[in-house]
Amino acid sequence: MKNRNVVIIGGGITGLAAAYYLVKSGIKNISILEKSYLGSGSTGRCGSGIRQQFTTKEHIVLMKESVKLWKEWNNDLPIPIHFEQGGYLWLLSNKKELAQYKEYVTYQNTFGVESIIISAKEAKEIVPDLNTDKVIGASWCHTDGNAYPFDVTNALQTFLKREKVEINTFEEVNKIHVKNDKIQEVVTNKNRYATNTVINGAGYGAKYIGQLAGLNLPLQPYRHQIAASEPMNNFLGPMIVKGGLYFLQTHRGRIVGGTDLKEPPLSNLNSTLNFLEEYSKQIISVLPIISSVNIMKQWAGYYIVTPDRHPILGPTKINGFVLGCGYSGHGFMLGPVVGKLLASLIVHKNMYIAEANNLTLERFKTGKLIKERAVIG
Amino acid sequence: MKDEEIIICRCEDITLKEIKDAIHKGYKDIESLRKYLQLSAGPCQGKTCIPLTEKILAQELKKRIDEIAMPTTRPPETPVPFGIFSKAKK
Structure with missing residues (x-):
């Protein structure tokens, strides 16, 4: 004892x-x-990913504080954690979405989160390799980022x-x-x-x-899958989000991301081919140059979801x-x-x-x- | 040859000495070693270094080789471009 x-x-x-x-x-x-x-x-x-672009007071306030603490960890912890504030670029593809995210950004700003709505052209300036054909604007927060788990x-x-x-x-x-x-x-x-x-x-x-x-x-478990690419020189910059799709480039150069397959609650962590097909289709539509890049590995994890x-x-x-x-x-x-x-x-x-x-x-x-x-x- | 001259993970350039040091620091299973050293994170997907690491762990911990837990094998079996999967999707 x-x-x-x-x-x-x-x-x-x-x-x-x-x-x-x-x-x-x-x-x-x-x-x-x-x-x-x-x-x-x-x-x-x-x-x-580490972001403050949320829609409720609770999430926004907690995440703003968390980003402050992530910065402290970056300096204080004994091994580098590679917390980087590359930003989150949230691509919006229709007027309804744009109006909604304008509202979110205004709300985030009242808590001091530095998010803004930008045009498709400005999004392309941040990430030149983006395909913005079907993008009409983006929600952008340059202080969001990521760290290496x-x-x-x-x-x-x-x-x-x-x-x-x-x-x-x-x-x-x-x-x-x-x-x-x-x-x-x-x-x-x-x-x-x-x-x-x-x-x-x-x-x-x-x-x-x-x-x-x-x-x-x-609490209910939902399976979510992720894939990682081979490493490349860093070219991407921020985390990109579009609908259920998200991806970023880690400090080690891999593109890591996933998409929402809208599965019911599930208690297994199997990887599926369906995910690779859906994710590949979506990521290529946003970032066409990735088509010839190799996927190295996929895996699954849980979102433990509350009501x-x-x-x-x-x-x-x-x-x-x-x-x-x-x-x-x-x-x-x-x-x-x-x-x-x-x-x-x-x-x-x-x-x-x-x-x-x-x-x-x-x-x-x-x-x-x-x-x-x-x-x- | 000295331990620091023997490369175990060729993709990530990790030596036998680094692996032994990590084991004695407390990273006593393959998953923890992989996550600490970035071992097996390269294009060979661990096909070379994981079996070697399994043996090193068994020797250092004085265990039988079948007592060393192996990591999950994850798809794809070999690196495949995004474009291939995208075309498969109708």
Whole structure:
């Protein structure tokens, strides 16, 4: 039996970021439990984009803060994480879309996000290789960007190991003991951890971990696929989005992206030929010069989706059981701010950004749902 | 030959020494090694370096080779241009 101040379930960005900010707040004696290797779930499978072009106050405010923290991580973490602000260029193909995104941009601007609506010609100036034949404008935010997921997990774990945080990989949680609505103990296939504070940052596994504590979390997995190209000299610049299609060029030169196949909830991560065909067709229509470039690899990951496509953050009716899950495809980009919010909740008993309090599990009971309209991939 | 002169991953230029050092830093499975070193991320898609890394891991960790978990094999089997898939789509 080990005694721990905090047990974090899930070795993805949520768990690692929460541990990072707990350490920064002076909390010691933390264990991170991961059933596979670090970043093996949604973090390592994600499209790696980081954007503030959202449509709700909650997402915009949290992501603006997250971008600020990503910049800090870029300077502070012990290994380069390749956070780059190449921007997000969101191509719009009809008048209705354009009018809608004008509204979104105006709203984003009220929170200080530097997004603007630009013409098709201006979009082509940003990315000369674009085919803008069917584009009538674009929503552009130059402070959006991306980071390299495994550089992030490696950088965070290097920091955490130096700070003596225990990171146990290939260790699976089997039981959570709750007594009088208070967390008592976490039991894994290898050990027992006496603790009063647990963070459920288990991604796809968060629903199961919730059940172990006696909570039914409204989470559903959706498979999303991605493909990566062979590396090339950097020519692209920003993340490009058009409808369900998105792609960017990583600092290692690969074009990484995907598109939405509009599949029903699905519990498998198989790769499909249908995806490669659909994605290839869409990306070539936007970036014709890519036609002769090789696809190297495809894979799949989950969006863990909540009824209102916003994360579930913070406290639950079980004392000491804290949630960071259900990001609906935005977990990587939200990672730093969620980590800091959860650490703030544990150390100071409140999440330091007011909007985060609209994202607790409670909202599904009270019916105060928030609808995000801009979900891609 | 010295470990630092033996190239295991030819696409990404990763030496035997780098792999052994990473294993002893705590990257004790193929997936973690791949993600830490960018091993097997090149055009051969790991066909050369993954079986070699499997043996190195077994030796360094004093395990049997069948105890080393292999990574998922992902399509496409060999690099294929976007244009080929696009044409296949009717």
